[in-house]
Amino acid sequence: MSAAALSPDEVSYKLASGCCSSAGQPERAEALRASARSPLVQAGGDEAKDKVPSTPSPEVPTDRSLLSLRGRADGHAPVLWEAVVEALLGSGSHNGTFVDCTFGRGGHSRALLERLSQRGRVLAFDVDPSAISEAGRLAARDPRLVSVHRPFGDLAEVLPHLGVESGSLSGVLADLGVSSPQLDQKHRGFSPIEDGPLDLRMNPLVGVPASEWLASVPAEELAWVLRAYGEDSDPFLAARIAESVVARARRGTLRRTTQLAEVVATVKAQHGGCSPFEQPARLTFQAIRSHLNQEFQQLDQLLSAAFSHLAVGGRVVVICFKRAEVAAVRRWLRRNEEAPTLPLRGGQQQQQKTTTTNHKEQKQQQQ
Numbered sequence: 001m002s003a004a005a006l007s008p009d010e011v012s013y014k015l016a017s018g019c020c021s022s023a024g025q026p027e028r029a030e031a032l033r034a035s036a037r038s039p040l041v042q043a044g045g046d047e048a049k050d051k052v053p054s055t056p057s058p059e060v061p062t063d064r065s066l067l068s069l070r071g072r073a074d075g076h077a078p079v080l081w082e083a084v085v086e087a088l089l090g091s092g093s094h095n096g097t098f099v100d101c102t103f104g105r106g107g108h109s110r111a112l113l114e115r116l117s118q119r120g121r122v123l124a125f126d127v128d129p130s131a132i133s134e135a136g137r138l139a140a141r142d143p144r145l146v147s148v149h150r151p152f153g154d155l156a157e158v159l160p161h162l163g164v165e166s167g168s169l170s171g172v173l174a175d176l177g178v179s180s181p182q183l184d185q186k187h188r189g190f191s192p193i194e195d196g197p198l199d200l201r202m203n204p205l206v207g208v209p210a211s212e213w214l215a216s217v218p219a220e221e222l223a224w225v226l227r228a229y230g231e232d233s234d235p236f237l238a239a240r241i242a243e244s245v246v247a248r249a250r251r252g253t254l255r256r257t258t259q260l261a262e263v264v265a266t267v268k269a270q271h272g273g274c275s276p277f278e279q280p281a282r283l284t285f286q287a288i289r290s291h292l293n294q295e296f297q298q299l300d301q302l303l304s305a306a307f308s309h310l311a312v313g314g315r316v317v318v319i320c321f322k323r324a325e326v327a328a329v330r331r332w333l334r335r336n337e338e339a340p341t342l343p344l345r346g347g348q349q350q351q352q353k354t355t356t357t358n359h360k361e362q363k364q365q366q367q
Helices: 030-037 081-091 107-115 129-141 152-162 180-184 210-214 219-230 235-250 257-270 282-292 295-309 323-335 345-366
Strands: 002-005 013-018 097-100 121-125 145-148 169-175 310-320
Touching: 081 107, 081 169, 081 310, 097 107, 107 121, 107 129, 107 169, 121 129, 121 152, 129 145, 145 152, 152 169, 152 295, 169 295, 210 235, 210 282, 219 235, 219 282, 235 257, 257 282, 282 295, 295 310, 295 323, 310 323
Parallel strands: 097 121, 097 169, 121 145, 169 310
Antiparallel strands: 002 013, 013 310
């Protein structure tokens, strides 16, 4: 197995890899399992919800007006789209099946479709209803794209319904974190500088909004979340932020994004201030969002499922914006970089190990 950083900088990293042994899948978070009750597949609007053909008809024409060489959608150009497409298609497979785990507004999927043949296919996952709506419109024009309204952590569960067998995927892409269109939507509550409801859910139809969770969470648990997912190295600061946030939430006056941002900024100012180049509440919002959406648990499940379904020479590209995400991907790669030991017939595997050990012992005795 090989791993390569394609374009590392201070805020984004790429890790591409192929042909790796799978790891055991962790348990799914109960809140995200609720999304499994939503329609599984939306392909062209009228396709079956639980099964789609493995290969679309090559005679169906593609509407090129929906595609763009720059992968743009609604004026948004996805990060490093050129490097992503080059990495995914580096194996030379233009007829294969690819998974876009975070469709968003479809920039990466459009760039892939532009390069794929009529026998190629893109499976577009997302939990955001507005993203799935956009994916449905694209799928209605181009049957090579299949939209799936599920968390990407459910990849192993969903792929069999789409006719994808183990060892048959040509590539998998995941662009982690919140997208620019989501930050621009004030009612989603992702931005600490835009006033809106304190929600922070990727899928607003599943789970509870951040305002409700903060009204019931103990301060100790919130402090742990801030430390684990907010990348803040100061445990005392995390504890003070948690105490102030919980106290404000208990009074019922913490229901807007700007209210949470104000509490965090006040605590940081009393604790010695913060960088003038950073929004004081950015890491707090990041931590709460990661926890509510089970982002790191989803990432672990995705990596295990993706590598177990990759074809020989297949590629996985992960775009990370947080140090903790980069560390999680690297840990997973280190755990799985050794090829699995294949069982041999008639106990030959154990005999082979014993023979190797004896050979080493003999060599040591000779020395």
